Amino acid sequence: MAELSTLARPYAKAAFDYAHENSVIGEWEDFLLIASSVVGDSAFVQMLDNPAVTADQKAEALISVYDEHATSTQGQSSNQLPVATTPIKNFVHQLAEQERLSLLPQVLEQYRLHRAKALKQVNVYVTSAYPLDDAQRTMIQSRLEQSLNAAVILHEDVDPSLLAGATIKIGDKLVDDSVRGKLKQLKTQLTA
Structure with a gap:
């Protein structure tokens, strides 16, 4: 577990630094929360483990699921989720290229630590x-x-x-x- 946190740490710091500089801390946390639950889904885990699926396909699948979730919550609650922004898409693609999408739950955990410290x-x-x-x-x-x-x-x-x-x-x-x-x-x- 400690090893996963160590691997997730630089990604969480990069995500938080960007979010903090651009005043989108909440949006990124919302994305990481949903993305973490998606990569924990057994069907998604099978896709991540499939060598026939490219890194771009994995990234696009995650972004698609997030965007679908974001648009389905529009109008249902006061905390509406925006669709994935270009920086979020770039982040997901970077994780996919490094085969680190499965680290998203640990990235979320580290991200929240950065947020708590900064605030x-x-x-x-x-x-x-x-x-x-x-x-x-x-x-x-x-x-x-x-x-x-x-x-x-x-x-x-x-x-x-x-x-x-x-x-x-x-x-x-x-x-x-x-x-x-x-x-x-x-x-x-x-x-x-």
Whole structure:
């Protein structure tokens, strides 16, 4: 998995740099999201693995599926997708020529990391024993935004096995303020 992320990194950076410079970050993210789901489809995977299909044909197939999806959502939602632009088409063709279309899910993941960093956003994962109420959510978010000096995007999960309290994960740091975590600490201290 780490190898795929490493291979995807330069493509994601190039895509994000272009999107950021041209103020089309959202459009590119929408494209990458849809393209990622397309390349994960079993029929599309078979086509990607078929040596008889040229790189241009693979690229055009992906662009065609995306454009079809974009035009089918026109008028259905407030977030309308544009058809693939020339830079997006060029990007897809470059990936196809390098046989890297299957990396699109990892490109999307890396792209989102670049976006979060550029926009000073931090993803925070809160797991609590019970669902957070609005007051708790607001308090956690505002305190984290002050201490991190960044906009916090809160992702919530519920795990009753925590008994009470919560764990907060920011990047590779984990703060365990759950009863389960405190009981584990106590057990470690007593057996040491």
